[in-house]
Amino acid sequence: METIEQLSQPVVQEKVADADISAAIETLFLSSRGVSAHLIDVATQNGIVALTGFTDSLLSRQRAEEIALAVRGVRSVVNELEIRTPELPDADLRRDVERALAHDPATGDYNITCLVADGIVTVSGVLQTWLEKQLVLRVLRGVRGVRRIEGDNLKVRGGEIMNSDEEISTEIREILDWDIRVNSALVEVQTTDKVVHLAGTVGSGAEKEHIISVAYQAGARQVQAQDLFVAHWAVVGDLRRDKFAPRADADIAQAVRDTFRHDPRVRPAEPGVRVYHGYVTLTGTVSNLRARLDAEQDARHVVGVWDVQNRLKVRPPHDEPDSIIRQNIRDALARDPYVGDFDFMVLVRNGKVYLDGRVGNHFEQEHAADVAAGIGGVAEVVNRLEATGSTCATGVRPYGPPAWGLRPTLLPDPDYALAERIRRRHFWSASLYHQDVHVAVENGVALLTGTVDTWFDREQAGFEAYEAGARFVNNELKVHSPAHA
Known part of the structure; x- marks a missing residue:
């Protein structure tokens, strides 16, 4: 098969060149849904990384930053993107944000x-935890027309008994030790007068x-995190072997419960947790579908968890x-x-939601279902939306200079080109570039095989394949078993 020169992968170097990082981010923006690539520098x-230019929503602004932060070699992101969104009357926007909440x-x-003025939402009130505040801000970012959120008057009560400095440091270490996404062995934590100083190396x-x-x-x-340095070699699996060592089932179960305690959606339900050889079973009831989905995701991020069986039932309180x-x-x-301009058909029977209609791509298909899942009273979502693929998913510039700075050539085999785009996205992912992921494509369907460190990595590999333009992803990646890592 003919080689496609401009898609060949560069050799891994100890330090990633700034120009390569910028080129990678720009190309990722081109093939990532929900990002206005042509408006971002x-x-x-x-x-x-400095992001400048414009985007059309706070969600898109945040997504651009998250994509850049996940690129190998990026130490931090300065997000100076401005919001240009269609103007809504203040009364209409206030109605929308109040309904969203x-x-x-x-x-x-x-x-x-x-309160709303010229697209700026000022939110005030008292909440119990910092995570509750983040949840409110996340909901507000999901409303079209919001240009900025002023949250200084949204206070966190934190309870009558505040943690001491040592308790804060201890809790941070415990959370990091049980979080599969973090190499806590390379991170130092010190707290003085409730100011946390972080030092060490992350990936x-x-x-x-x-x-x-x-x-x-x-x-x-x-x-204070100025002494917490980023080095892409710090994500290599050999440096995280302690994360994959077997853990006692009782300890895993307690870690999962502790994770639920920090999730404002899941915490009120106190789901039952049973663990057998790293296999987690969740039981009980939750008040909404979003809590059910988040509980499973929370459990999968805990060290020692091999798989999760979600038996939680959704029982709305009203x-x-x-x-x-x-x-x-x-x-x-x-x-x-993201999906406000599409025409959806929504059918609800006894809290079970059926979504029909057409969207442009897999990202919009999944996002629409996620929006429906976040509404009170919803017990289940059947996503029958059709992704038409009408938006460009090539990941290659249709005209102008080629994305990787090399001589452009025709792509003789669309499946081969798609496989190369998927490998390129995996190569630039800070969490995936070193892992054993094999990609094959036939008729636009991507097959992923091999072994990755965590469920988080498995999901990310599949998501990147969809972003690259795959019509469907058959994700057969296996996750390292804690017992055999």
Whole structure:
């Protein structure tokens, strides 16, 4: 088969060149859904990426930053993207943000107030935890028309008994030790007067940001992370072998329960947790579908978990009529920045939601289902949306200079080109580039085989294949068993 020169992979180097990082991010933006690649400029200096230009929503702005942070060699991201979104009357936007918060099963019970002026939402109130505040901000970012969120008046009570400095440090270490996404052995934590100082080495900018959020989650007033350095070699599996060592079932079960305790969606339900040789079974009831899905995801991120069987049942606290649920879903889809322009058919029967219609790609297909799952009263979502593939998914510039700075050539084999694009995305992923992932493509269907370190890596590999333009992904990647790693 003919070789495609411009898609060949560069040799892995100890330090990734700034120009290569910028080129990789720009190409990832081109094939990533929900990002306005043509409006964003990327510049990199010493591994620090600056994003400038415009995007059309806060969700897109955040997504661009997350994509850049996950690229191998990126130390941090300075996000200076401005928001250009269609103007909505203040009264209409306030109605939308209030409905978004009210219809979300978690934030609907929070005592908060929103004011809107010229697309700026000022939110105030008192919450119990830092994570509850992040959840409110996340919901608000999902409303089309919001240009900025002012959250300084959204206070965190934190309870009457505040953690001491030593308790904050201990909690941070415990959370990191049980989080499969973090190499905690290379991270040092010290706390003085509730100011947390982080030092050591992590494998990506995304991992660094995650550790900083854990520190705030544990009660930090301020986090200093200038001595927490990013080096892409720190994600290599051999350096994380302790993470994959067998753990006692009782300890795993307690770690899963502790993870639930930190999740504001899952915490109120207190799901039952049983573990047998690393296999987790979740039992009990939750009040909403989003909590059920998040509980499983939380459990999969715990060290020692080999697989999760989710037996949680969704039992909404109120008997909401199907007609109300349907209207709330339609409203949520209409105000969403990613899928608000599509025409959906929504059918609800006894809390079970059926979504029909057409969207452009897999990302929009999954996002629409996720929006529906976040509405109170929804017990299940059957996603029958058709992804037409109408948006360009080549990952290669249709005209102008080639993305990788090499001579352009015709692509004689679409399947071969797609496989190369998937490998390219895996190659630039800080969590995947070193792992044993094999890619084969036939008629636009990608087959992933091999072995990865974690369930998080398995999901990421599949997601990158869809982003590269795969029509369907058959993900047969295996995860290292804790007992045999």
